[in-house]
Amino acid sequence: MRRALKTILFLGALLPAAWLVWGIFHESLGVNPAETIQLQTGRWALKFLLITLAVTPVRRLTGWNAIVQYRRMLGLFAFFYATLHFASYIVLDQYFAWGAIVADIAKRPFILMGTLAFLTMMPLAVTSTKGWIRRLGRRWQTLHRLIYLSALCAVVHFAWKVKVIAGDPVIYAGVLAVLLGFRGLWYLRKQTRLLSFAVPSNSSSR
DSSP states (O other): OOHHHHHHHHHHHHHHHHHHHHHTTTSSSOOOOOHHHHHOOOHHHHHHHHHHEEEEEHHHHOOOOOGGGGHHHHHHHHHEEEHHHHIIIIIIIIIOOOHHHHHHHHHHHHHHHHHHHHHHHHHHHHSSSSHHHHHTTHHHHHHHTTHHHHHHHHHHHHHHHHOOOOSHHHHHHHHHHHHHHHHHHHHHHHHHHHHHHHHHHHHOOO
């Protein structure tokens, strides 16, 4: 059952990319195919980032522990679409003009934020294997908290790109705020419980 769900999730996550490939060959991506490719790959990278971040809250609220096994795949698909997004910018927008790319990153803040989002996702993708989890030990979890920074940079990148503080940018920012807020509240709850257990022990020792 779990293997079947993983297969369905894998194929479903490939659908946006398949739609773009189909659109390229059928010339149905609009008057500016390059812009459509960049926009859609960026949107799906951000969506998968947020879905990945939602795994832990869903597990804690519902008790569905098995959902954790899908988190790695979701995170890798976020990186997959982010790679396509960044590659389309390099190839279709800048035509491999590396000097112009560096100048563009320095000149336009939204490009800088997008680049930061992609760069912070790279070590997460590289160290997502079981081998790296064993090598890094506790440091693995610390490293993978970079996903919060990646998501924040991606949300800002998208908002600054479209230059409209309404609609999708607000929705993505709101979803991220809720997910980060949940983690903050859960951390405070955990710390409060630890303190409640510590107080009796300290008082008894007196």
